Amino acid sequence: MKSSQTQTENKPSRWQAVREFLYGMFGMEIAEHAMEMRASLESIFMLGTVGDMLGVPVLPPYYSLRLLPYLVPHISTWKRRVLREREFSDEHDYHLDGL
């Protein structure tokens, strides 16, 4: 019920809905790609700094520990992204639109 209420409360106005639709049609793909590029850079950074969590020791633990407080908020999403089994069709780069 709570979710249902939240959904109702968050219901956008008609103008807001149109703006969101237009963003989805025109802007989202570009924003998504920018996010993907950033995420892939961040993944490399995380692998370099706390890669030993996944069994890939790159940086000496001394530096990893010093960076840890700054990295903690990102660890769960990073692990989720890196450890998930992927296939090439998952990449937005290889999505075929328009058929």
Add this chain to the structure above:
Amino acid sequence: MNTLWVVVIAAIVIYLAYNYYAKRIDQDIIKSDVKKATPAKMYMDGVDFMPTSRNVLYGYHFKSIAAAGPIVGPITAANLWGWAPALAWLLIGVSLIGWVSDYSAIMVAVRNDGNSLSAISHKLIAPRTRSILFTFIFFYLLLVAGAFMGIMSALLAARPDVPFGIIMLGIMGALAGQMLYKWKMDLILVTAIVVVVTVAAMVFGPFGAVNAEGKLDFTQGPISSVVVGFNKAVDTVSGGNAVMVVTDPTNADPRVPAPDAEGKRPTTGVYNADTGEIKTLPSYLFWALFLLVFSYLAATLPIWRFAQPVNYIGFWVTLLTIGLSAIGAVLAPFIKPDIGAFALEAVKSQPWLPEAGKAWQPLWPMLFVTIACGSISGWHALIGSIGTARQLEYETDGLPVGGGAMFTENTLALLALVAVSIAGTGGGAGRFAAGVGSLLTVLFGDGFKLFGTALGFGAFMVIVLTVTQLIFRVMRVTLSEWAGEAMPVLKNMHVSTVTSMVLTILLVLTGTWVYLWQLFGAANQLMAALSLLIVTVWLREQKKNPSYALWPTLFMYITTLAATLVTARNLFVTIVPKGGSAAAGAWAMIIIALLLFVTALVIGWDGYQAYQRYSKTPMKKAAAAAD
């Protein structure tokens, strides 16, 4: 019949189908639940899995599925069978099958942790299903690339007012990528610059190309005359003779001129009306090469550098053209009734039984594969499962996003049908462009007809080209995945891209356009049948009533298998006996058709066995068996 009636009928059918059928399935069978956590919430990673507003996703999903498919299909079908069967299939298909496929694929992925359909088929049906699907997808892409390359090369060679706009599209695409991602300029400003320049280049392609008698003469225009001169110069390479000759028994090739008032087709520079031979001139080969270079850049450069901004501009061009034409279509019956009236025949009879030595285009099954994406498309299901399903915030958003976007795409197909139906003359693409030109005169006056038609041609090219460039991009990775282990050289992206392009151009040069399109349509609809099969098996596994997906699965499966065989038969009877390179192309297409047929049979058999397995197994055991 006029445009207003199509709008009224479509609005009523779509309203009824969405509110009284789709919503009922969503509530009673799938039982979408606003309280259930979606993969976007469970696995949020800020990139792939991200809860997103339904309005944003609706726009995103629509943009992902709408482009060339829903436009080329109705144009081709209307020319073969008339507008009435095309209209009926568009509306019935989307109401009973199209939305089912899109929506169900998304919901199955949502209920399976956001896994793709191929991964779900691996788990639910059989491990080999996934491998077979990759083979299937490669040949599917090869066919659609061949069909699209063929139609675009012919158009660029035949219409000197079109190439300038397409060259500017490429330049503006590269510029937009630089401005957006490197110079980090504002999206709205970038859009304003690149879209205005591209549209202006398309509209002014025929500028000045009207002679003193008021007739179209491309040697008069400052832009088009350059292209005419260039084409002539290129054709001198062979002394103006054909490099090769092909025939099209169905006369659907874009180079075949439309019949005159007496029903006879005139002989042109590339078409011999007496023999039915179509000449392939060096200028045709040049424009095919131009398109390959364009697509090569899109396939091998980082996507932000070229392919994505070109697609972005292309979508704007399409939307402006289609949106303005739609307004024209609605207003035409009130402002210019003569324009809104349909000029195309309602029904063109085609023989139901095959005649020896002649192409056979029976309404069933061929109409149902010629109009593919506007009614139902298998590719939507794949895209939906790997993209949209991972971003749904609530399960209840699945129907408005998946089903809603499919119904919206259907209106795009209807508009393409309206455009070709009101135009009196021209071939497939020409008829569409002439229709757009007529509809735009409702808004901008009769003087805009020439420019509106040019915009129609430009939009058609853009719609097809933006998809083709992505096809080569996907083809190269599919080829690497599929054959890279056996031939490691194919893992090199340049090798796999060039290999894909060589195979495609061989099909374009030796194949017959309409058969390429129909084979693609059959493969596309077969994929739809296979995605519906996965949905049906999943419904069975979940002990839900599978009827709403089962019957469309059976219809699409039988129809598309039959269409594949009919196309193979047509190739064998009409092209193979002519010998030469055309026969080689025909044999290649027959082999592809049979390959698609066999892979579909194998997946169908595996699906049937899985269905039986889940029918006999209690729910918990079925789930364990699947694991």
